[in-house]
Amino acid sequence: MEFRPGGRTARVRAAVLRAAEDALIENGFAGLDLADVARRAVVGKTTVYRRWGTVPALVAELLTEMAASSSPRTESGWLDEDLRANARLVQRTLTDARQGPLFRSILAAALTDAGTAAALRDFYEVRVAEWAPVVEAAVARGELPAGTDPEKVIRAVSAPLYYRLLTAAGPEEADADAAASVAAAAARAGAFRSPGPPVRGADRSAG
Amino acid sequence: MEFRPGGRTARVRAAVLRAAEDALIENGFAGLDLADVARRAVVGKTTVYRRWGTVPALVAELLTEMAASSSPRTESGWLDEDLRANARLVQRTLTDARQGPLFRSILAAALTDAGTAAALRDFYEVRVAEWAPVVEAAVARGELPAGTDPEKVIRAVSAPLYYRLLTAAGPEEADADAAASVAAAAARAGAFRSPGPPVRGADRSAG
Numbered sequence: 156m157e158f159r160p161g162g163r164t165a166r167v168r169a170a171v172l173r174a175a176e177d178a179l180i181e182n183g184f185a186g187l188d189l190a191d192v193a194r195r196a197v198v199g200k201t202t203v204y205r206r207w208g209t210v211p212a213l214v215a216e217l218l219t220e221m222a223a224s225s226s227p228r229t230e231s232g233w234l235d236e237d238l239r240a241n242a243r244l245v246q247r248t249l250t251d252a253r254q255g256p257l258f259r260s261i262l263a264a265a266l267t268d269a270g271t272a273a274a275l276r277d278f279y280e281v282r283v284a285e286w287a288p289v290v291e292a293a294v295a296r297g298e299l300p301a302g303t304d305p306e307k308v309i310r311a312v313s314a315p316l317y318y319r320l321l322t323a324a325g326p327e328e329a330d331a332d333a334a335a336s337v338a339a340a341a342a343r344a345g346a347f348r349s350p351g352p353p354v355r356g357a358d359r360s361a362g
Numbered sequence: 363m364e365f366r367p368g369g370r371t372a373r374v375r376a377a378v379l380r381a382a383e384d385a386l387i388e389n390g391f392a393g394l395d396l397a398d399v400a401r402r403a404v405v406g407k408t409t410v411y412r413r414w415g416t417v418p419a420l421v422a423e424l425l426t427e428m429a430a431s432s433s434p435r436t437e438s439g440w441l442d443e444d445l446r447a448n449a450r451l452v453q454r455t456l457t458d459a460r461q462g463p464l465f466r467s468i469l470a471a472a473l474t475d476a477g478t479a480a481a482l483r484d485f486y487e488v489r490v491a492e493w494a495p496v497v498e499a500a501v502a503r504g505e506l507p508a509g510t511d512p513e514k515v516i517r518a519v520s521a522p523l524y525y526r527l528l529t530a531a532g533p534e535e536a537d538a539d540a541a542a543s544v545a546a547a548a549a550r551a552g553a554f555r556s557p558g559p560p561v562r563g564a565d566r567s568a569g
Contacts, residue, residue, distance in 0.1 A: 310522070314522040336553055345547070346547035351565070
């Protein structure tokens, strides 16, 4: 019974992850403390220490949950539209009243904590894999050159938005639309093609 | 005499900024303390407090110094070569044994401290302005469409490298070369053109 959805374990987990978000937003990663999270979640300290053990483990599980509950991709059948939807989703997340400060805290932690960096890499792999099919579909439709690497295109859409977050103000919606347009233009120009497979008939082992 | 180059004031400033770098690398922004910086620099605490006052003010001056002493642009006369040189410079800086951890600490601080974020924005404005002329020259040579925004192109070269720093491993030299190629391809496709000036003869005030 312990693991049924909506059961006590699931409720405790939800309360603890929500409390961890609150604590990260208020105090940042350096101020995150399992006893404080337990108090905020109204859960026994022993439960939190036994279940999560360390702050990086708790943040890693928070990122797993954030990846699992993030918005699914849209598929409009038109590359520019899909990339713009992806860019606007990233932009809205980074500037959301709650998600924005939460991401800033986690990104800051990942810059100096290797465990959080690894958990954050997993988060982006899940998110990039969720959106890669819109690029695969564009290749299949002939909108993009064969051999275009879908993950590189999706990462190229996000990159300018995170760069703005780090080095300028924003990002704003116009930045999202520009990021999508630039990635689409570069993709159409073949800039994200992976090195091709060996040419058929060319026996490389004989070289 | 106080302000002549190489004089006591200049020596104190250099020692304090170097000590601030050391402290940021070791303890991060949250652990930065003016008394500790004074001790590391072998400078009186009173001097440091009187001259810099606060930690964010000290970090802002460090960023001003880092911008002033960064490598100048190269101008090869070929856009792809110039953008690659810019990308490799950014990549080497972000992964340098000393500059890498220093940038990580400052970027982490900028994500949660508004004063450091403003100082970092100034740093990037200086660096982007330093490299923008290589794009202006490419437009003048006809390599890029008229109306291409030089600063957008330079920022597009850096964005994927900072994004990798945040969300993946690296960046490595191959990532730098890819970032330069993608930015050049998008620029040639006209993706960084600014909205054009009003067409000559079209009297907008009459509308």
